[in-house]
Amino acid sequence: MLLEIKQLTIEFHDHLVPETVVKNVTMSMEEGEIVGIVGESGSGKSMTALSVAGLLPRKDMKKKGEIWFEGQELLSLPRKELRLLQGDEIGMIFQEPMTALNPTMKIGKQVEESLYLHRDLSRTERRELALSWLEKVELNDSERVYESYPHELSGGMRQRVMIAAAMVAGPKLLIADEPTTALDVTVQAQIIQLLKKINEKNNTAILFISHDLSLVKDLCDRVYVMKDGEVVEHGKSEDVFYHPMEDYTKQLIAAIPVIDLEQD
Amino acid sequence: MKKYKNFNFIMGVILTGLVVLIAIIGCFYTPYDPDAMDAVAKNSGISMDHWMGCDNFGRDIFSRIMEGIRNTFLISLFTVAIGTIVGVLIGAVTGYFGGWLDEILMRINDALFAFPSVLLALVVISLLGTGMFRVTLALGIAFIPSFARIVRSEIKKQVTQDYVESAKLMGAGNFRIIFVHILPNILPVLLSSIMIGFNNAVLAEAGLSYLGIGVQPPDASLGRMLSEAQSFLFSMPWYALFPGTVIVIMVLGFALMAEGITQAQMK
Numbered sequence A: 001m002l003l004e005i006k007q008l009t010i011e012f013h014d015h016l017v018p019e020t021v022v023k024n025v026t027m028s029m030e031e032g033e034i035v036g037i038v039g040e041s042g043s044g045k046s047m048t049a050l051s052v053a054g055l056l057p058r059k060d061m062k063k064k065g066e067i068w069f070e071g072q073e074l075l076s077l078p079r080k081e082l083r084l085l086q087g088d089e090i091g092m093i094f095q096e097p098m099t100a101l102n103p104t105m106k107i108g109k110q111v112e113e114s115l116y117l118h119r120d121l122s123r124t125e126r127r128e129l130a131l132s133w134l135e136k137v138e139l140n141d142s143e144r145v146y147e148s149y150p151h152e153l154s155g156g157m158r159q160r161v162m163i164a165a166a167m168v169a170g171p172k173l174l175i176a177d178e179p180t181t182a183l184d185v186t187v188q189a190q191i192i193q194l195l196k197k198i199n200e201k202n203n204t205a206i207l208f209i210s211h212d213l214s215l216v217k218d219l220c221d222r223v224y225v226m227k228d229g230e231v232v233e234h235g236k237s238e239d240v241f242y243h244p245m246e247d248y249t250k251q252l253i254a255a256i257p258v259i260d261l262e263q264d
Numbered sequence B: 001m002k003k004y005k006n007f008n009f010i011m012g013v014i015l016t017g018l019v020v021l022i023a024i025i026g027c028f029y030t031p032y033d034p035d036a037m038d039a040v041a042k043n044s045g046i047s048m049d050h051w052m053g054c055d056n057f058g059r060d061i062f063s064r065i066m067e068g069i070r071n072t073f074l075i076s077l078f079t080v081a082i083g084t085i086v087g088v089l090i091g092a093v094t095g096y097f098g099g100w101l102d103e104i105l106m107r108i109n110d111a112l113f114a115f116p117s118v119l120l121a122l123v124v125i126s127l128l129g130t131g132m133f134r135v136t137l138a139l140g141i142a143f144i145p146s147f148a149r150i151v152r153s154e155i156k157k158q159v160t161q162d163y164v165e166s167a168k169l170m171g172a173g174n175f176r177i178i179f180v181h182i183l184p185n186i187l188p189v190l191l192s193s194i195m196i197g198f199n200n201a202v203l204a205e206a207g208l209s210y211l212g213i214g215v216q217p218p219d220a221s222l223g224r225m226l227s228e229a230q231s232f233l234f235s236m237p238w239y240a241l242f243p244g245t246v247i248v249i250m251v252l253g254f255a256l257m258a259e260g261i262t263q264a265q266m267k
């Protein structure tokens, strides 16, 4: 087992009444598996993902339960040791490729950051690895991309850069929090294909978060359906998609926009 | 620097460059010894021998201006350096971490900020004494609060940005996040504050020296010269005019650069 979340509960204490945003969530992932989390907006998908990535703000917040990753319990791990995993064993990409990149840093340097932090490599070795990953995420003219700044790239290109930056140190787990929501449909499909390819070639497990169950069905082996901070249904993604048990899941499926590409 | 190609910035660079050039030449060569008194030339006006005339001791005003620019420039430079370096450290730490350290440091900062810099410098000078080195130190300390404040609020704005989360996610430490990831993003704001700070330093030095508690005779500084010139405003107006004009050019140069940087940011 690569990742095991046991009875994860997250409470906010920044208001008078504590607010539970994640309730008793239990999930697991095998090495090299692609697992999806779906649910409507505010159902706690990002909170779950961020706590695995060790990114949850620590103040005003109570976390209960356990998150086991490769024999280590992440919630009780000191920040210093957590940092050794971040970027090295666990990579993450966000919804907004526009803002997730540093506007004043060259793309190349940003892709190399994990290598700089976790590997003892020379400058040229880092550069070569970064360039090879820029090619692997299908950015042609990688030398030019390496030298450019984020504002010179399109949204789709930036998301590819983010993937390269997350993958460059060879993490065992890639968390993708709605990585295609901000992109148009064609680019969205390309990114999904790319994630699939990365999973096959590198055996990287992917935790894929989306509110679109049809995307999850295409990409993921298994899926967890979340509602109001709880897991309400889980199983093989095709089973859940074609034979949903819960009304909530049926509603999610009904809400998928039908795009008829042949119409025009 | 390529992106700052606008009229204001270029004019600012030219004016400042001119002043710096004169200061640098002044380190190696002045037409006369700036402190040498010549009884014959006392109070003499503009002439071929003395381009800007001589003061009431018969010292060559042009030579003294060359020395004065150098002193004023160095004082301002180190004042701003002290203010920037300490201010950035305090502002970065408080802005990034927040919490009780932020509260305490910022309350102290607010208390200091409530005093005008010159007044604060006066207090420090009364403790340390006068002279170029002490004046620089006093002004530098007086400049820390405003820099700390600007840097803090800029860092606070950046901390919530996604790219900071990305850096954390890759396992970068706080120190690296502040100085490698965030700082370049506040550089334009910092740069224009430095320019404006430099101007305030020039004026503050002039003010202190004018009051007689800054640079001490026989050292020349632009403010010192203005102060000495005021008794002769009607008998020899050029005595005040030249150092005054140089101060204006210096201040204008930096103000234009600051304006140019702000303008480039707007685009």
Ligand SMILES: Nc1ncnc2c1ncn2[C@@H]1O[C@H](COP(=O)(O)OP(=O)(O)OP(=O)(O)O)[C@@H](O)[C@H]1O
Pocket (backbone or CB within 6 Å): A012, A014, A019, A021, A039, A040, A041, A042, A043, A044, A045, A046, A047, A048, A211
């Ligand atoms: N600082 C906070 N204080 C209190 N509640 C918060 C805070 N931040 C987030 N929440 C709440 O946590 C809940 C879960 O949020 P989360 O971001 O995990 O949802 P999500 O499933 O990712 O939604 P989306 O699809 O919109 O991204 C939401 O109801 C949100 O209002």
Ligand SMILES: [Mg+2]
Pocket (backbone or CB within 6 Å): A045, A046, A047, A177
């Ligand atoms: Mg979310």
